Amino acid sequence: MEGYSRRGLLKACGFTDEELDRPLVAVVNSWTNIVPGHIHLDKVAEAVEAGVRAAGGTPFQFNTIAVCDGIAMGHNGMRYSLPSRDIIAASIEIMVEAHKFDGMVLIGSCDKIVPGMMMAAARLDIPTIFINGGPMLPGFFEGQKLTVSKGLEMMFGAIMFGLPEETVKELSNYVCPGAGSCQGMYTANTMGCLCEALGMSLPGSATVPAVDARRLRLAKQTGAQIMKLIEEDIRPHDILTYEAFENAIRVDVALGGSTNTVLHLPAIAAQLEIELPLELFDKLSRETPHLCDMDPAGPYTVKDLDDAGGISAVLKELGESIHQDVLTVTGKTLKENLKNVKVLNTHVIKPKGAPVHKEGGIAILKGTLAPEGAVVKQSAVDQKMLKFEGSAKVFDSEEDALKAIMNQKISPGEVIVIRYEGPKGGPGMREMLWPTAA
Structure with missing residues (x-):
């Protein structure tokens, strides 16, 4: 039945x-x-x-x-x-x-x-x-091959250098x-x-x-x-x-x-x-x-x-x-x-x-900053940066870091640290493509 x-x-x-x-x-x-x-x-x-x-x-x-x-x-x-x-x-x-x-x-x-x-x-x-x-x-824009990451970098660059909004909008027509x-x-x-x-x-x-x-x-x-x-x-x-x-x-x-x-x-x-x-x-x-x-x-x-x-x-x-x-x-x-x-x-x-x-592309680093391990895409790291010493600017959120970048408060050679954005601290472990693209 x-x-x-x-x-x-x-x-x-x-x-x-x-x-x-x-x-x-x-x-x-x-x-x-x-x-x-x-x-x-x-x-x-x-x-x-x-x-x-x-x-x-x-x-x-x-x-x-x-x-x-x-x-x-x-x-x-x-x-x-x-x-x-x-x-x-x-x-x-x-x-x-x-x-x-x-x-x-x-x-x-x-x-x-x-x-x-x-x-x-x-x-x-x-x-x-x-x-x-x-x-x-x-995508293609003015003869240049575009991907999402490259398009985003170009958009942020246009904004930071004060190009007209129409230029950024035009670019967005071709990225995807x-x-x-x-x-x-x-x-x-x-x-x-x-x-x-x-x-x-x-x-x-x-x-x-x-x-x-x-x-x-x-x-x-x-x-x-x-x-x-x-x-x-x-x-x-x-x-x-x-x-x-x-x-x-x-x-x-x-x-x-x-x-x-x-x-x-x-x-x-x-x-x-x-x-x-x-x-x-x-x-x-x-x-x-x-x-x-x-x-x-x-x-x-x-x-x-x-x-x-x-x-x-x-x-x-x-x-x-x-x-x-x-x-x-x-x-x-x-x-x-x-x-x-x-x-x-x-x-x-x-x-x-x-x-x-x-x-290969991944390396696991351990040290005082990350005693249990940190993940790095080493294939994307410039060889000159594999050993680095410098000052850091520390932010407690993605928004604060992005604001500082867009307002050109970061000097060449400074490290950006964004904390409290992990699975628990965030919560949710936000991916932060905007600060890296900017």
């Missing part, structure tokens, strides 16, 4: 007996028309659903919340972004446990959404596959030309790339631009692949092993990726009782060369990385330092996936023997 009662409720939604006799797949979407990385995910979800149906399953779609860190940046709303990660994970857990789906496809793009979804995947441990929305194309996660190797694209490196998304899927038709074809293939994962009972714990996390960290530091991975990868791993201490990030970064000079520190966008062969090519170049025998959502090992992969542009993905830097 219980089964027929549930069936009756689902029939009220228009589902037939034939559909309800198939595997039931949760399609977890984070579409919203607020966030550029998510404005097209309704179309991606439609393609995923088509793939699920073609492979013999029945898709059920529900949504999560999604915060755009760029829009939330620079005001009190940024305190809500990091907590949203855990709310996303909990909301997915609630929906999946309440409705007992057989498998799950996760669709996300931006900073806290992707790790929140991956936390839910690890926690629920039902057959799961992830597809991201893809990167935004670079359309759908996709911001063009460089910021948190959103880094986490998308690491989902592929972990083996939780199909090879090649992380770097395909949002507006490329390949994105929709990959979405259909992703929908079909979840049916194979259900059939073979391949679950996240089979894929998200300690070795897979080591692979992801190595890819992160080879890309010069976001330091926020030091927050997110341990949170995902913790769902499976796997520990990733700070010291592991430091160790692997010292052993792994920095291969890709990606924006914001370098000239290349994620589209450039895609043209060069994507994450598969980075994994291929890392070679023996990568655990090759780990399982992926293809149902094959990473070694099998990489068999015919080649690096297509050695300017974008440098050879191991001639890297951008000999060490």
Whole structure:
């Protein structure tokens, strides 16, 4: 009787007996028309659903919340972004446990959404596959290639040098030309790339631009692949092993990726009782060369990385330092996936023997300022600044620091320290791109 009662409720939604006799797949979407990385995910979800149906399953779609860190940046709303990660994970857990789906496809793009979804995947441990929305194309203004970080720097520069407001407004027309996660190797694209490196998304899927038709074809293939994962009972714990996390960290530091991975990868791993201490990030970064000079520190966008062969090519170049025998959502090992992969542009993905830097992008520092550890993107630090002595100006909030910068109260050679902005002190650990851009 219980089964027929549930069936009756689902029939009220228009589902037939034939559909309800198939595997039931949760399609977890984070579409919203607020966030550029998510404005097209309704179309991606439609393609995923088509793939699920073609492979013999029945898709059920529900949504999560999604915060755009760029829009939330620079005001009190940024305190809500990091907590949203855990709310996303909990909301997915609630929906999946309440409705007992057989498998799950996760669709996300931006900073806290992707790790929140991956936390839910690890926690629920039902057959799961992830597809991201893809990167935004670079913008162009007066012949210059633009990314979000470079555009923001130009906007602040225009304001500080007293250029007309019309100039800044004109620039804003070209920085973000359309759908996709911001063009460089910021948190959103880094986490998308690491989902592929972990083996939780199909090879090649992380770097395909949002507006490329390949994105929709990959979405259909992703929908079909979840049916194979259900059939073979391949679950996240089979894929998200300690070795897979080591692979992801190595890819992160080879890309010069976001330091926020030091927050997110341990949170995902913790769902499976796997520990990733700070010291592991430091160790692997010292052993792994920095291969890709990606924006914001370098000239290349994620589209450039895609043209060069994507994450598969980075994994291929890392070679023996990568655990090759780990399982992926293809149902094959990473070694099998990489068999015919080649690096297509050695300017974008440098050879191991001639890297951008000999060490990877992340360093963990300890000292009197941070006795338990501080995270630095060393690939973005000028060599002249690796050893530095000077005076510091200390601020108790982002707003105070930005005001001093904009009023030109900071002299060359002075260090800016912003305190009381951590997870507890903030609260919420606001990201502070505005002071760094200014």
